Amino acid sequence: MKRLAIIGMPMDLGQTRRGVDMGPSAIRYAGINERLxxxxxxxxxxxxxxxxxxxxxxDQESNLRNLELIAEKTTKLAAKVDEVIESGSFPLVLGGDHSIAIGTLAGVSKHYQNLGVIWYDAHGDLNTAETSPSGNIHGMPLAVSLGLGHPLLTNIGGYQPKVRPENIVIIGARSLDEGERALIKEKGIKVYTMHEIDRLGMTKVIEESIQYLQHKTDGVHLSLDLDGLDPVEAPGVGTPVNGGISYRESHLAMEMLAEANLITSAEFVEVNPILDDKNKTATLAVALMGSLFGEKLL
Known part of the structure; x- marks a missing residue:
């Protein structure tokens, strides 16, 4: 029996632009329940x-914005995700800014020996307090999940790390800070930038990602930031970066992941209806979820 549980995480504490807390409402309004x-x-x-x-x-010591609040709220999310997996359902989390992934991964990873992560995003989200230009925690969740960062965040769920660097694939990167580039090289994290997507094509990128993850992981979490897509197609995001993944490429990616039966948990984040055009980005998110969960034209 295939069961899905949807969890809304209307949190905007990881950054400074208001509106992303309305993301789960916008996604529901776009018809997620009916679609799935x-x-x-x-x-x-x-x-x-x-x-x-x-x-x-x-936080005076680390200069991190809303550190204790984010630790508190993501701990609650981790407990809920854990509960959903225990009950035998697939957890689908709706954001909220990308700092929510700290909680999602804390709840998911305890159920796997070797969790894989596909990070579909324009950004690496691999900053720490030392490397972050802004102190915004939505630029840190992947680093935190690797066990790098403030202990209040890395120890959520009572264990760390949540994921190993060799089990991560970043897809769509086109805006990386200096510290993130250094960390990617140091840890040997697999990254498909827009250069690789343009050069190889999305089919090859997803084929390689599946091949890279499927034999060494016992579950794969998809963390999809809508700013991974081009802002022309997904305008309702807080940190848009031009030259992103297209609508068609994204559908293809989701369809291929569905065919491979690889994804065991997922989150869709950074939908900000205040910055959007007629709920276009939330509608796009729902369409991509349809493809990820096996919706077919014929």
Missing amino acids: KSLFDEVQDLGDIPIGRPEVSI
């Missing part, structure tokens, strides 16, 4: 993790 009902035996929407309207705070 035909693809599963059971679709359960568990509502949102309560975030409230907390005061913004800067």
Whole structure:
């Protein structure tokens, strides 16, 4: 029996632009429940993790924005994701900014010996307090999941690391900070930048990614940031970067992942309806989820 559980994480604490906390509502408004009902035996929407309207705070020691709040809220998300997997459902988390991945991965990884991660994103999200130009934690979740960063974040779930560098594939990168580039080289993380996507084509990129992950991992988490796509097609994101992955390439990627039956958990993040054009980005996110879960034209 195929069961899906949807968890909303309306958190905007990892960055400074307001509106991304409305992402889960925008995705629901775009028809996610109706779209996915035909693809599963059971679709359960568990509502949102309560975030409230907390005061913004800067940690004096590390200069990280909303450090304690993010640790607290992502711990709640981790517990909910853990519960969903325990119940035998596929967890689908709706963001929120990308700092929510700290909680998602903390909840997912304890169920796997060798979790793989596909990070579909314009950014590496591999900063730490030392390398971050902004102190915004939404630029750090992948580093945190590797066990790099503030202990309040790396120890969520009571263990670290959540993922090993050799089990990560980043797809769509085109904006990396200096510290992130150094870390990618040092840890040997597999990255397909837009250069590789243009040169090899998305078919080859996904074939290679599947091959790279499928034999050494016992589960693969997809973390899809809508800014991985080109802002012409996904305008409702907080940190758009020109020259991104196309709508068609993204559908192909999701369809190929569906065929490979590789993905065991997923999150779609950074949908900001305030910056969007008629909910275009949330509608796109829902269409990509359809493809990821096996929707076919014929």
